[in-house]
Amino acid sequence: MKNDFLEYYGKHNISPVRQDISDIEIHFERRKKLYRQCGIPIMAFRDAEMLEVGPGGGYNTLAFFYWNCKHVDLVEANQRGREDMKNLFDYHSIGEERYKIFPCKIEDYVTEKKYDIIIAEGFLPVIYNQREVIDALTALVAENGIIVITCGDDVCFFIETLKRLVGIVLTADISDYDKKVKKLTNFFAPQLSKLRGMSRKPEDWVQDQILNPALVNGMELSLLQAIDYFGEEFDILGSSPQMFTDYSWYKDIWYDYKEESRIQFKRKRLSLLQANMPEIILSLEQADKLVEFFEQIKKLETQYEKDLNINAIGQIVEEMHSMKKLVQECFNNQFVDVFHEIEQILRCLLQKENIDMEEYPNFFSAFGRTQQYISFVRK
Ligand SMILES: C[S@@+](CC[C@H](N)C(=O)[O-])C[C@H]1O[C@@H](n2cnc3c(N)ncnc32)[C@H](O)[C@@H]1O
CATH class of the missing domain: 3.40.50.150 (Vaccinia Virus protein VP39)
Known part of the structure; x- marks a missing residue:
């Protein structure tokens, strides 16, 4: 394989x-x-x-x-x-x-x-x-x-996907891998320094998050998929971040807490969009709509990487514009500001203007909760 x-x-x-x-x-x-x-x-x-x-x-x-x-x-x-x-x-x-x-x-x-x-x-x-x-x-x-x-799924990678897009555009005319890594490391290192607790080297992060083709191969594994894959022989032990609450009485050993976890994930998963975002619980309808949107953004970014055709960036801007109202309804200013700045940056890219990331302080310091960890115990 x-x-x-x-x-x-x-x-x-x-x-x-x-x-x-x-x-x-x-x-x-x-x-x-x-x-x-x-x-x-x-x-x-x-x-x-x-x-x-x-x-x-x-x-x-x-x-x-x-x-x-x-x-x-x-x-x-x-x-x-x-x-x-x-x-x-x-x-x-x-x-x-x-x-x-x-x-x-x-x-x-x-x-x-x-x-x-x-x-x-x-x-x-x-x-x-x-x-x-x-x-x-x-x-x-x-x-x-x-x-x-x-x-990890398309939602939690949204911010990184857009950082990746900016990085790919900036290095589109560089063919040498090491030169790409060097330029992007200089570009992203100041941004990474804003993330408290970040322990990876900027160069490694660039090689893994911006240039690694595996990240745009169309695969994802959400917590929900993982719970389903592990099936009935396994209990969920915990997760990082700790997304699931279980109010059931411990003597109620028949309680279907996995089904409850599935529903909680669907309603809370947009909290994974940005590191340090407070918990956001949406209606299933709102959440589904947003998830579909973030999946579409990932597809368009992947498309851009394949053919470097700027039309895909134009489509992302259109998609973002059409979701603006829902984003404003569902998220706090922290994410809404990032969202607006991304839209502005993409418009600059479309006009082939130079980008100074420092002019976009919210996007500059924003990162997604790209990885979630979940533990299972064999019953
Ligand atoms: C991104 S690194 C993660 C390293 C480390 N576990 C961490 O979390 O920091 C993924 C690692 O998985 C290894 N890997 C990928 N697919 C694998 C497979 N099917 N079997 C064994 N190792 C695999 C890669 O070689 C790589 O070292």
């Missing part, structure tokens, strides 16, 4: 998932918060038999060693990722008896082992065989074991 991630990383010999671990305690605190939101206290990692799929350079894996897991099997199909990981573990004096690296895709990984905790972060939304990979993960988890995955 074609894998756009692996093709792109392999072609450029990159693994652009480095984390700033200059203060390793802060790095571990971030990881601890993620798993707390996912309903997993770090005590659960103690003595755990673990599998991590797609660890890249292994930055996040360091936390599992720190929390005294028993052993981690690491399935990483990108050679550069494996090399970075080995170097990182050696640098941090992680003994080789504590882990084993498997140079293959998870769908080709064969073992008799069952794992207490499986981590598969940062790749499922954009691979074509999501179902096959989720089936592989569920087959490998022990009874009462936990699986953590990452989700």
Whole structure:
């Protein structure tokens, strides 16, 4: 099965998932918060038999060693990722008896082992065989074991999609990959510095969010799809952000909280549009209309990347114009201002005018909640 991630990383010999671990305690605190939101206290990692799929350079894996897991099997199909990981573990004096690296895709990984905790972060939304990979993960988890995955959809990527469009336009006449990366890094680094807690290197972010073709391959994995894929054998343990509330009486073990979660997701999912946005709960009708709109914007941006025909940008402006009223009705000023600024920028692009991002302070500092994490526990 074609894998756009692996093709792109392999072609450029990159693994652009480095984390700033200059203060390793802060790095571990971030990881601890993620798993707390996912309903997993770090005590659960103690003595755990673990599998991590797609660890890249292994930055996040360091936390599992720190929390005294028993052993981690690491399935990483990108050679550069494996090399970075080995170097990182050696640098941090992680003994080789504590882990084993498997140079293959998870769908080709064969073992008799069952794992207490499986981590598969940062790749499922954009691979074509999501179902096959989720089936592989569920087959490998022990009874009462936990699986953590990452989700992402066209709504939460809206702001990044438009940043990406600006980046693609700005570098349309540069063919050399490294030059593109350099120009875009200079362009986006000041914007990324506005995002509190951002721990990725701007260069990696550019390679992964702006230039990675996997992100516009038409795939997505919403939390809703993930809940459906995991089916009845699994309970939802938690999620980051924590979107789902469950008011049912604990003795009501028949309560269909998954159905309730599905409805909550549909009504709350627009809260994923922008980082730090307060929760927004819409009617199903409003939400569906907006989701359709954001999907259409993603399609048009993808179209532009394919043929660099400016008509697609014109269509995005038209679509945005037609949604203005609904956007104003549904969102607070924080997002409405971003929306207006994007429209202005796109009009400049259509006129082939130069853009000074500092003139658009709201869009400049805005980012989406591009990744959501959800954990499941085998019943
Ligand atoms: C964006 S990186 C995420 C790295 C890290 N998990 C994180 O969240 O920061 C995705 C990783 O998944 C790996 N990957 C993609 N598809 C895979 C597959 N089918 N099997 C194993 N690894 C895969 C890629 O090589 C890459 O290292």
